[in-house]
Amino acid sequence: xxxxTQTPRYLIKTRGQQVTLSCSPISGxxxxxxxxxxxxxxxxxxxxxxxxxxxxxxxxxxxxSGRQFSNSRSEMNVSTLELGDSALYLCASSLGQNPxxxxxxxxxxxxxx
Amino acid sequence: xQQVKQSPQSLIVQKGGISIINCAYENTAFDYFPWYxxxxxxxxxxxxxxxxxxxEKKEGRFTISFNKSAKQFSLHIMDSQPGDSATYFCAASRDxxxxxxxxxxxxxxxxxxxxx
Numbered sequence: 447x448x449x450x451t452q453t454p455r456y457l458i459k460t461r462g463q464q465v466t467l468s469c470s471p472i473s474g475x476x477x478x479x480x481x482x483x484x485x486x487x488x489x490x491x492x493x494x495x496x497x498x499x500x501x502x503x504x505x506x507x508x509x510x511s512g513r514q515f516s517n518s519r520s521e522m523n524v525s526t527l528e529l530g531d532s533a534l535y536l537c538a539s540s541l542g543q544n545p546x547x548x549x550x551x552x553x554x555x556x557x558x559x
Numbered sequence: 560x561q562q563v564k565q566s567p568q569s570l571i572v573q574k575g576g577i578s579i580i581n582c583a584y585e586n587t588a589f590d591y592f593p594w595y596x597x598x599x600x601x602x603x604x605x606x607x608x609x610x611x612x613x614x615e616k617k618e619g620r621f622t623i624s625f626n627k628s629a630k631q632f633s634l635h636i637m638d639s640q641p642g643d644s645a646t647y648f649c650a651a652s653r654d655x656x657x658x659x660x661x662x663x664x665x666x667x668x669x670x671x672x673x674x675x
Contacts (some may be wrong), residue, residue, distance in 0.1 A: 450602070477660075477661055477662040478661075479662070479663070481663075488648075488665055488666075488667050488668060489603070489648065489650075489663075489665040490665075491661075491662045491663065491664070492660025493661075494660050494662065496660065496661070496662075501660035501661065502659070502660040502661050502662055504662070536602050536603070538661075538663075542660075542661070546591060546652060546654055546661075547593070547605055548593075548605070548661070548663060549605060549609065550595075550603045550604070550605075550656070551602050551604035552600075552601055552602045553601075553602050
């Protein structure tokens with residue numbers, strides 16, 4: 447099976463702009479979780495989608511949003527970018543039910559200038 | 560109560576030695592404990608995972624030891640190889656629903672360097 451894919455792999459944006467990142471899960475996986483990885487804060491949970499519904503959300507401002515499509519592909523959007531949003535954004539897919547093993551994609555490296 | 564504390568931050572081991580990374584958690588509701596390995600420029604890769612009903616799980620050179628009463632678990636890498644040099648993350652989650660769905664709580668990571 448193909449693994450989790452994320453596009454684009456690298457992105458440079460200017461403060462105040464918005465950005466959309468895409469994630470395609472492993473075939474058959476219906477759950478997609480998003481994480482932000484930074485050197486200072488480590489890996490932090492953003493939100494999780496299952497069958498097009500957000501089931502869980504982490505402690506991030508409303509500028510961070512996401513959605514999931516009927517084919518389980520997911521997008522996350524960050525509006526009004528801030529310098530502190532520079533990070534590696536990772537998505538992980540799972541079956542969404544026991545067992546909950548999550549498999550990560552390679553990430554999208556976002557740099558905000 | 561959601562934290563997972565990982566130590567050490569960095570670890571240097573000689574080839575053939577044993578690498579040991581420790582994690583401690585606070586939330587007794589956690590019931591799934593995976594370890595991830597991350598190489599530079601890559602996403603974390605699931606290495607091995609354990610549930611609280613067992614005290615040890617071994618897969619090849621990797622072993623998880625779990626102490627439920629102490630709320631601690633550790634990763635042991637036997638016969639460490641230079642190719643094992645990477646960042647290792649412990650994590651914890653609940654399998655139950657609600658605010659647990661899809662959420663892994665990660666430790667801060669350990670940078671492992673294995674010298675040849």
